[in-house]
Amino acid sequence: MKRTLGILFIVFISLVLIAGCTEEKPPGEELKIGVVASMTGSASTTGKDIWQSAELAADEINADGGVYVADLGKKVPIRLVQGDDESTREGGQKAVSRMITQDNVDILVGGFSSAVVSAHQQIVAEHKVPYIITGASTPIITRRTDVDTTYMFHHAPTCDDSGSQIILFLDDTVRPAINSQYNFSADRPLRLAILYQDSPYGKGHQTAIKNTITNSSLNIEIVAEEAFKMGESDYRTVLTSIKNTDPDVIYVTAFLNEQIPIETQAMRDIGLNKIFTAVEPNDDPDFYKGVGTYGDYSIVQSRFSPYTVPKGPTEAAYNKFVTDFDKKYGGFPGMMGVATYEGVYIAAKAVEDAGTLNKTAVRDALATIRMPQMVENMQDQTISFSPDCRESKFELTMEQLYWDESAKETRPKIVWPEGLKETSFVLPEWYEPGQD
Amino acid sequence: MVVSSDLIIQVMIWGLYAGCIYILLATGLNLIFGVMKIVNFAHGELLMLGAYITFTFYAVSGFNPYVLLAASLPILILIGVIIERTCFRPILGTGKLNEIFISIGLIYIIQNAAAMIWSDEWRTIHSPFEHITLKIFGVNLPLDYLIIVITTISILIILFLFMQRTRLGKAMRATSQNRKGAMLMGINVERMDMLAFGIGAGLAGAAGTLWVVSGQVFNPYMGSIPAVKAFAIVIIGGLGSIPGAIIGGLIYGIAENFAILTLGGAWKDAISFIILILVLIVRPTGIFGESAE
Numbered sequence: 001m002k003r004t005l006g007i008l009f010i011v012f013i014s015l016v017l018i019a020g021c022t023e024e025k026p027p028g029e030e031l032k033i034g035v036v037a038s039m040t041g042s043a044s045t046t047g048k049d050i051w052q053s054a055e056l057a058a059d060e061i062n063a064d065g066g067v068y069v070a071d072l073g074k075k076v077p078i079r080l081v082q083g084d085d086e087s088t089r090e091g092g093q094k095a096v097s098r099m100i101t102q103d104n105v106d107i108l109v110g111g112f113s114s115a116v117v118s119a120h121q122q123i124v125a126e127h128k129v130p131y132i133i134t135g136a137s138t139p140i141i142t143r144r145t146d147v148d149t150t151y152m153f154h155h156a157p158t159c160d161d162s163g164s165q166i167i168l169f170l171d172d173t174v175r176p177a178i179n180s181q182y183n184f185s186a187d188r189p190l191r192l193a194i195l196y197q198d199s200p201y202g203k204g205h206q207t208a209i210k211n212t213i214t215n216s217s218l219n220i221e222i223v224a225e226e227a228f229k230m231g232e233s234d235y236r237t238v239l240t241s242i243k244n245t246d247p248d249v250i251y252v253t254a255f256l257n258e259q260i261p262i263e264t265q266a267m268r269d270i271g272l273n274k275i276f277t278a279v280e281p282n283d284d285p286d287f288y289k290g291v292g293t294y295g296d297y298s299i300v301q302s303r304f305s306p307y308t309v310p311k312g313p314t315e316a317a318y319n320k321f322v323t324d325f326d327k328k329y330g331g332f333p334g335m336m337g338v339a340t341y342e343g344v345y346i347a348a349k350a351v352e353d354a355g356t357l358n359k360t361a362v363r364d365a366l367a368t369i370r371m372p373q374m375v376e377n378m379q380d381q382t383i384s385f386s387p388d389c390r391e392s393k394f395e396l397t398m399e400q401l402y403w404d405e406s407a408k409e410t411r412p413k414i415v416w417p418e419g420l421k422e423t424s425f426v427l428p429e430w431y432e433p434g435q436d
Numbered sequence: 437m438v439v440s441s442d443l444i445i446q447v448m449i450w451g452l453y454a455g456c457i458y459i460l461l462a463t464g465l466n467l468i469f470g471v472m473k474i475v476n477f478a479h480g481e482l483l484m485l486g487a488y489i490t491f492t493f494y495a496v497s498g499f500n501p502y503v504l505l506a507a508s509l510p511i512l513i514l515i516g517v518i519i520e521r522t523c524f525r526p527i528l529g530t531g532k533l534n535e536i537f538i539s540i541g542l543i544y545i546i547q548n549a550a551a552m553i554w555s556d557e558w559r560t561i562h563s564p565f566e567h568i569t570l571k572i573f574g575v576n577l578p579l580d581y582l583i584i585v586i587t588t589i590s591i592l593i594i595l596f597l598f599m600q601r602t603r604l605g606k607a608m609r610a611t612s613q614n615r616k617g618a619m620l621m622g623i624n625v626e627r628m629d630m631l632a633f634g635i636g637a638g639l640a641g642a643a644g645t646l647w648v649v650s651g652q653v654f655n656p657y658m659g660s661i662p663a664v665k666a667f668a669i670v671i672i673g674g675l676g677s678i679p680g681a682i683i684g685g686l687i688y689g690i691a692e693n694f695a696i697l698t699l700g701g702a703w704k705d706a707i708s709f710i711i712l713i714l715v716l717i718v719r720p721t722g723i724f725g726e727s728a729e
Contacts, residue, residue: 293567
C-alpha cells in the first residue's frame with residue numbers, strides 16, 4: 001500500500017512539474033501581456049470584467065494562431081499574466097513591479113482608477129514598458145510632467161472628452177427644446193447646475209464643462225456649483241441649495257453609488273423636477289435597478305450600454321463580444337471590460353506593426369497605430385493615439401431613459417449624436433424649467 | 437441664496453433623519469465601550485450586515501422591509517454574541533493593542549465574507565412607501581423618513597426602559613460604572629459583556645435596515661464611512677454615554693447639513709470635526725462623558 005502511494009505521489013509530482021515546464025515558453029516564444037486588474041478589494045467586480053475580457057481577446061487571437069512577429073518569422077501565442085492591484089495604490093505598485101521584474105511582461109494592459117494607476121506609473125516609467133491604460137479617466141494620467149509617461153497610452157474617455165460632449169449635447173439639443181416648449185426667447189441661456197464629486201475626477205469634469213462653454217462660446221449659464229465628498233449618501237441639503245438657484249438641468253459627476261441616491265433624493269425628497277445628466281460609468285445594469293422610476297427621462301452618457309446598441313459599423317462586433325462574454329463567463333462585461341478587450345487587440349497589433357517584442361519598438365508602433373474601431377465607437381472610426389497626450393478619442397452617445405413596464409426599470413434610447421440617435425430628446429410633463 | 441425659515445426647518449429635518457442612523461450606530465458603540473471598555477472598529481461592518489440581511493430576506497420573502505427589522509435585529513444580536521465569545525473574550529484585558537487589531541481584522545473578515553456571499557456589487561431595495569411624501573407645515577417629509585425617526589425613537593425608548601427597569605439592564609449599568617464592584621456584587625460581568633456586544637450589534641443591524649429602506653445603496657465596503665461618523669459622535673457625546681450618543685448624533689446630523697447649506701458640500705465632514713475639536717477643548721470627556729474609571 002505504501003509503495004503504491006509512493007508511486008502515485010511521484011507520478012503526481014512529475015505531472016505537476018511537466019505541466020509547469022510546458023506552460024511557460026522560453027523568452028521570445030510568446031507575447032506576455034500583464035493585465036493590471038483589481039481582482040480583490042472594493043473594485044473587484046470591475047477587475048474581474050477587465051481580466052475576463054482580456055482573457056477572451058487573448059483566446060480569440062490565439063485561436064487564430066497568435067501574433068505575427070516579423071523578427072521571429074512566425075506567430076507567437078499571447079500569455080496573460082494577472083496583476084491584482086487589490087483595489088489599492090500599494091497593491092498596484094506590488095503587482096506592476098512583480099509583472100515587470102519577475103514575469104518579464106512585454107506590455108501592460110488595464111489599470112482601473114486614476115488614483116491606483118497614478119501610483120504605479122513611476123515603476124512603469126523606470127522600466128520603460130509600454131502600457132495601454134484602459135480603466136482610468138483622469139487626463140492627468142498621460143499629461144503629468146512629474147513622471148515620464150511616454151510609454152503610456154490612454155484608451156478610455158477622459159473627463160475632458162466626457163464633459164465636453166455632455167455640454168455640447170445640452171447646448172444643441174436640450175437648450176433649444178426648453179426654449180421652444182416654454183416659449184422662451186431662442187437666445188435664452190441654459191441654466192446649468194453642476195453637482196460634482198470632490199475628487200480629481202469630479203473636478204476634471206467641472207473644468208471640462210467650463211472650458212467647453214468658454215472655448216465654444218456656448219449659451220450656457222452656470223448657476224450653481226456644488227461639491228460632495230466621495231462615497232457620500234445624503235444629498236438633500238446640497239440639492240436644496242441647488243433648487244434655490246432654479247436651474248434647467250443638473251449635471252452630476254458621480255459614480256453609481258452616488259448617482260442613485262442623488263436622483264432619488266432630488267425627485268422624491270426635494271421635488272427637484274429637472275433633467276439630470278449622469279456621466280458614462282453609470283450606464284450599468286445596477287444603475288437602472290437602483291434608480292427605479294426616479295431615472296425616468298434622465299440622461300445618461302454612454303460608450304458601451306447594457307441595454308442599447310448603437311446602430312452602425314460597431315453593432316455586429318458589440319453583439320459578438322457581449323454574446324461571447326456571456327457564453328464564457330455569464331453576465332455583462334462592463335465598459336472597463338470592453339476597453340481592455342480592445343486593449344489586448346491594440347497590443348497585438350502594435351507588436352505586429354513593430355515586428356519585434358522590443359519594448360521601445362512596440363512603444364513607437366503604439367504611437368503611430370491606426371486600426372479600425374472595434375466594439376466601441378471611436379472618432380473617425382479609428383483607434384489611434386493623439387500625438388501630444390497619447391489618448392484615443394471616443395464617440396460617446398447620450399441616452400434618455402424611459403420607464404419600461406415589462407422590465408420594471410427604465411431603459412435607454414440614444415438621443416445624441418444625430419448620426420447614432422434612435423429617438424429624439426423629450427421633456428417630460430412634470431419638468432419645471434428655471435426662471436426665464 | 438435666500439435662507440428662509442422653511443428652508444431652515446427642512447434642513448433640520450434632513451439633519452434629524454441623518455442623525456437617527458448615526459444615533460443607533462453610536463449608541464451601540466457606546467454600549468459596548470461602556471461595559472467592555474473596548475472600541476469596536478468593525479461596528480460599521482455590522483451595519484453593513486444588517487443591510488444585507490434585510491436585502492436577503494426582502495428578496496426571498498417580499499415582506500415590507502420595515503418588518504424585516506424583526507429579522508436583522510435578532511440575527512445581528514446573535515452575530516454580536518458570537519463575535520464577543522470567539523474574538524474579544526479570549527483577549528479581553530490582555531492589552532488595548534490586541535483589542536484594536538482584533539477589531540481591525542474583523543473589518544476585513546466581515547467585508548470579504550460579505551463579498552463572497554453577496555458579491556461586491558452595489559445593491560438597493562425600494563421601500564413600498566418611497567413615493568409617499570407628506571407636507572407638514574410647508575415642509576416636504578417623505579413617509580419613510582417619518583417612519584425611520586419614529587422607529588429610532590421607539591428603539592431608544594425600549595433600550596432606555598431595558599437599562600433602567602430590568603435587572604439585566606441595571607446589572608449592565610453597574611458593570612459599566614464599576615466592573616470590579618459589579619463582580620463583587622455577584623454580577624456575571626462576562627455575561628454582561630456578551631449582552632452589551634449583542635445589543636450593540638443589534639442596534640447596528642437596525643441601523644442597517646433603516647439605511648436600506650431609506651433608499652441608500654450598499655455594498656460590502658460601505659460600513660466604514662458611517663462608522664467614522666459614529667466614532668466622532670461618540671467622542672462628541674462622551675465615551676460610554678448613551679444620552680451623549682443621542683445628543684451627539686443630533687448635533688452631528690444637523691451641523692453637517694447646515695455646513696452644506698452655508699459653506700458647501702466639501703465642508704460637510706470638516707464642520708463636524710471642528711465641532712468635535714471645540715467640544716474636546718471645552719470638555720475633553722465629551723458632552724456627557726465622565727472621567728475614566
